[in-house]
Amino acid sequence: MTLAELRKKIETKDANLAVIGMGYVGLPVACEFANVGFDVLGVELIEERVDKINAGISPIEGKEPGLVELLQQSISSGRLRATTQYNELIDRDIVLIDVETPIDEYHKPRYEALRSAIRSLGPVLKDGALVIVESTVSPGTLRDLVVPLLEEESRKQLNQDFYAGNCPERVMPGRLLENLRSMSRVVGGMTPETTETMKLFYRNVVDGDLDVTDSLTAELVKTTENAYRDVQIAFANEVALICEAVGGDVWKVRELVNKVPARNMHLPGAGVGGHCITKDPWLLAVGAKDKEVPLRLIPAARVINDSMPMHVFDLLQDALEVAGREGDDARVLILGYAYLEDSDDTRNSPSQILELSLQATGAEVSIHDPYVLGYHGDLYQKARGCDAVIIMVRHQEYLSLNLALLKSSLRTPVLIDGRHVINSEQALEVGFLFRGIGQAMISSKTKIDKN
Numbered sequence: 001m002t003l004a005e006l007r008k009k010i011e012t013k014d015a016n017l018a019v020i021g022m023g024y025v026g027l028p029v030a031c032e033f034a035n036v037g038f039d040v041l042g043v044e045l046i047e048e049r050v051d052k053i054n055a056g057i058s059p060i061e062g063k064e065p066g067l068v069e070l071l072q073q074s075i076s077s078g079r080l081r082a083t084t085q086y087n088e089l090i091d092r093d094i095v096l097i098d099v100e101t102p103i104d105e106y107h108k109p110r111y112e113a114l115r116s117a118i119r120s121l122g123p124v125l126k127d128g129a130l131v132i133v134e135s136t137v138s139p140g141t142l143r144d145l146v147v148p149l150l151e152e153e154s155r156k157q158l159n160q161d162f163y164a165g166n167c168p169e170r171v172m173p174g175r176l177l178e179n180l181r182s183m184s185r186v187v188g189g190m191t192p193e194t195t196e197t198m199k200l201f202y203r204n205v206v207d208g209d210l211d212v213t214d215s216l217t218a219e220l221v222k223t224t225e226n227a228y229r230d231v232q233i234a235f236a237n238e239v240a241l242i243c244e245a246v247g248g249d250v251w252k253v254r255e256l257v258n259k260v261p262a263r264n265m266h267l268p269g270a271g272v273g274g275h276c277i278t279k280d281p282w283l284l285a286v287g288a289k290d291k292e293v294p295l296r297l298i299p300a301a302r303v304i305n306d307s308m309p310m311h312v313f314d315l316l317q318d319a320l321e322v323a324g325r326e327g328d329d330a331r332v333l334i335l336g337y338a339y340l341e342d343s344d345d346t347r348n349s350p351s352q353i354l355e356l357s358l359q360a361t362g363a364e365v366s367i368h369d370p371y372v373l374g375y376h377g378d379l380y381q382k383a384r385g386c387d388a389v390i391i392m393v394r395h396q397e398y399l400s401l402n403l404a405l406l407k408s409s410l411r412t413p414v415l416i417d418g419r420h421v422i423n424s425e426q427a428l429e430v431g432f433l434f435r436g437i438g439q440a441m442i443s444s445k446t447k448i449d450k451n
């Protein structure tokens with residue numbers, strides 16, 4: 001099949017597709033294309049997940065507006081089906097690859113899932129098929145890994161017997177469908193004609209801009225857009241540390257800095273979690289490192305952001321010392337275990353690092369999070385008898401804390417604010433020993449009354 005023939009089949013929606021990897025990215029994509037009339041085969045290794053999908057049950061935790069209904073429509077219309085069997089891909093015109101691409105402790109990409117998907121796809125790859133990598137990969141991966149492996153496993157030639165490109169995902173947990181439809185996408189084929197064919201295909205589900213370019217640029221854009229955010233957050237965090245040291249208030253500083261045109265100082269905080277911002281800067285860096293490019297800023301930003309949970313730990317230890325409560329017999333309540341406000345997603349959460357560090361000192365740690373299973377409950381009850389409360393996530397519920405009630409519940413009134421939720425003056429008026437990221441150290445002579 002030529003690309004011209006494939007474009008005709010896309011226009012009449014006779015082109016069928018497969019989505020390899022039915023997770024946060026693959027499932028919504030499969031549902032969206034099925035919903036606009038394409039025949040979609042979802043390929044997934046985990047049998048239990050396949051069964052759930054075929055029964056119209058979403059395997060994704062957390063609230064995803066519209067996803068369950070869309071999945072049920074797609075399954076009942078017969079346009080979406082899931083399987084564990086790669087040999088069913090034999091008739092697929094378009095194959096989307098949405099598998100995980102994590103990094104290891106040495107910040108190297110782990111492409112096992114990607115390689116395994118390609119090795120299974122190769123032998124059954126249809127003549128003239130279009131393979132699109134949506135997973136986030138380091139720049140050059142399609143050219144240097146995906147295509148050569150696919151040619152070897154399929155015994156086919158790129159741009160003769162099959163076509164390939166990148167269209168990096170831009171989804172966000174909690175807004176999977178909304179982002180998929182509205183966010184612009186970068187469409188990068190290995191040839192301009194492949195790119196045009198991909199654009200025609202994605203126009204069926206994406207209302208946002210489809211920015212056409214080449215495959216390498218698409219890989220660079222995706223990893224750069226997240227590395228940019230990580231560096232910006234690290235800058236804000238470093239300014240916060242300076243403000244603490246010199247007696248300033250980083251929130252006031254940020255407000256006034258951002259009044260200056262072309263300034264966009266991000267939010268300092270208790271750390272950077274999630275599976276995008278923590279990983280993509282390393283994916284961007286790895287390509288350059290192999291070429292001996294002296295990378296200093298991007299790795300440094302990761303180090304700064306990864307250090308912030310321990311900075312919160314230090315603020316707590318300082319406050320406990322002033323309060324005369326040693327770390328090893330302290331009882332601490334962490335407010336917020338997800339990595340992001342009003343989310344239940346705990347991947348790479350800064351709170352997990354803080355919890356482990358506190359437990360290592362012998363402190364007794366309890367956790368409250370209205371979204372994360374196992375940590376629900378009345379936070380004032382949980383605060384009873386504690387020596388400190390630490391706010392790690394800006395969940396809606398924490399924006400209206402009853403400070404007087406919270407203080408009366410505590411054994412020692414220490415309040416650490418990792419996300420600028422609390423007005424420090426109010427905290428002091430109520431009698432807390434307060435420490436906030438980016439806010440001046442309250443004088444250690446602050447008089448406090450222990451309950």
Ligand code: SAJ
Nearest residue numbers: 169170171172233266267268269271272273274276277339
């Ligand atoms: N964070 C800060 N300061 C900030 C912004 C975020 O400390 O100024 C922290 C958050 O608390 C969180 C982490 O960084 O722990 C990540 O927050 P995020 O808002 O970047 O959320 P993510 O990780 O879900 O990032 C996604 C990304 N979207 C995609 O990859 C498609 C990212 O590119 C988006 O910029 C981001 O959402 C967004 O804008 O919402």
